[in-house]
Amino acid sequence: MTYVVTDNCIRCKYTDCVEVCPVDCFYEGENMLVIHPDECIDCGVCEPECPADAIKPDTESGLDKWLSLNAEYAVKWPNLTMKKDELPEAKEHDGEPGKLEKYFSAEPGTGD
Numbered sequence: 001m002t003y004v005v006t007d008n009c010i011r012c013k014y015t016d017c018v019e020v021c022p023v024d025c026f027y028e029g030e031n032m033l034v035i036h037p038d039e040c041i042d043c044g045v046c047e048p049e050c051p052a053d054a055i056k057p058d059t060e061s062g063l064d065k066w067l068s069l070n071a072e073y074a075v076k077w078p079n080l081t082m083k084k085d086e087l088p089e090a091k092e093h094d095g096e097p098g099k100l101e102k103y104f105s106a107e108p109g110t111g112d
């Protein structure tokens with residue numbers, strides 16, 4: 001089991017989650033974060049910290065594509081362990097449906 005980052009992180013990237021992760025397993029893309037599924041120890045402390053409610057346990061149904069996406073980009077993007085400012089458009093896009101199709105970027109973020 002692991003936790004995964006899902007759609008509502010895209011273009012929000014509040015990063016409250018990275019501060020609490022005991023194993024520093026968040027990785028930063030240009031406009032979202034992902035969790036490395038092999039590093040996550042399933043502690044669950046990040047889930048309630050996310051203001052966008054974007055972190056889910058992979059035991060929830062329908063998250064297969066998100067698990068694949070988290071696994072794929074966790075090995076391509078840089079590690080992020082310290083909070084940084086959210087994206088300027090975060091509030092505007094919070095809760096918007098279909099962000100993956102509309103906005104996902106495969107480009108890496110800048111990391112720590």
Ligand code: SF4
Nearest residue numbers: 009013014015017050
């Ligand atoms: S707190 Fe939520 S929205 Fe912010 S970076 Fe983490 S998963 Fe994404």
Ligand code: SF4
Nearest residue numbers: 021040041043044046
């Ligand atoms: S569940 Fe725990 S180990 Fe996994 S990403 Fe969240 S804080 Fe890190």
